Amino acid sequence: MWRNEGTTRKLARIALLSAVAIVLSIMENALTDLVGFALPGCKIGLANSAVLLALYTVGLWGGAFVGLVKILTSFFATGSVTVLWFSLAGTVLSVCGMWLLLAFAGRWFSATGISGAGAVLSNWGQLAVMCLLGESGLYLYYLPLLTVFGALLGSLVGFVTGLIVQRVPLFHGKKSEL
Amino acid sequence: MSGNPEVGPSKQKKIWGKLIKPADLLLVLFLVAVSVAALFLIPRGGDVVEVTLGGKTVWKGSLTEEKTIFVEGKYHNTVCVGEGSVWVEDSDCPGEDCVHMGKISGGQIACAPNGMLVRILTEGEGGADIVAE
Numbered sequence: 001m002w003r004n005e006g007t008t009r010k011l012a013r014i015a016l017l018s019a020v021a022i023v024l025s026i027m028e029n030a031l032t033d034l035v036g037f038a039l040p041g042c043k044i045g046l047a048n049s050a051v052l053l054a055l056y057t058v059g060l061w062g063g064a065f066v067g068l069v070k071i072l073t074s075f076f077a078t079g080s081v082t083v084l085w086f087s088l089a090g091t092v093l094s095v096c097g098m099w100l101l102l103a104f105a106g107r108w109f110s111a112t113g114i115s116g117a118g119a120v121l122s123n124w125g126q127l128a129v130m131c132l133l134g135e136s137g138l139y140l141y142y143l144p145l146l147t148v149f150g151a152l153l154g155s156l157v158g159f160v161t162g163l164i165v166q167r168v169p170l171f172h173g174k175k176s177e178l
Numbered sequence: 179m180s181g182n183p184e185v186g187p188s189k190q191k192k193i194w195g196k197l198i199k200p201a202d203l204l205l206v207l208f209l210v211a212v213s214v215a216a217l218f219l220i221p222r223g224g225d226v227v228e229v230t231l232g233g234k235t236v237w238k239g240s241l242t243e244e245k246t247i248f249v250e251g252k253y254h255n256t257v258c259v260g261e262g263s264v265w266v267e268d269s270d271c272p273g274e275d276c277v278h279m280g281k282i283s284g285g286q287i288a289c290a291p292n293g294m295l296v297r298i299l300t301e302g303e304g305g306a307d308i309v310a311e
Binding site for chain 2: 105109117141146155159166
């Protein structure tokens with residue numbers, strides 16, 4: 001889509017989506033503290049919505065940049081290097097995975113499935129880091145649970161993102177102000 | 179198709195399409211299936227048997243090998259390892275609780291009178307405990 005738009009437009013789009021990612025990341029951190037999700041590493045993945053939008057509207061590098069912003073935000077918000085490694089692994093995997101799905105099988109999947117797969121990949125990446133840091137394969141028993149949660153929450157986020165894109169004129173083509 | 183470069187709401191709707199497609203469900207179910215399947219691929223050969231007598235390690239080896247260990251203490255235990263499990267074949271200790279424990283593939287067998295302990299260590303156990311923040 002937006003093939004005809006200029007670099008400036010793309011830049012503006014990335015900047016805007018980065019801002020969205022920052023806000024959602026901070027909101028997410030607050031939410032996680034508030035609700036105190038029993039599962040470590042299990043988040044709703046709200047900020048993934050911005051990454052998804054960037055992938056759809058700007059492409060791989062847009063998604064990667066917004067993903068990077070998301071990682072740095074959660075790093076600065078928590079100040080934990082462990083969190084940095086977790087989110088780095090998760091985001092790299094999920095951005096690459098979602099982009100591959102979008103680029104090569106985009107016509108079969110909607111945002112719901114792609115976001116769900118992205119969330120699952122993100123959780124897999126985090127679990128891999130967990131195993132490496134803990135030098136233990138035992139954490140793998142956690143895999144199905146994390147996958148189910150990732151699939152459910154990720155799909156939900158993707159679905160809502162899709163709804164927003166359909167309803168908000170901002171995302172509609174050339175006439176958009178974005 | 180029509181050669182119209184204009185990307186309007188209709189085109190936009192088409193790209194995002196229906197919000198849930200059949201393939202989405204398949205994709206997600208596939209990933210869940212992969213994760214469950216991966217559980218069975220966790221290497222079980224990593225399990226290690228450790229036999230200690232009075233706190234000292236007498237023998238340590240893989241659970242997958244075939245081995246008979248004679249533990250000579252105050253009493254005598256014959257510990258057998260094989261087919262992914264470990265058991266005390268014979269003992270001259272009073273009570274012979276260790277023999278009655280039967281074959282185990284996890285946990286431990288203790289022979290209190292002899293001070294003998296057979297433990298199965300899962301790979302990575304005893305390593306650093308990390309807590310995700």
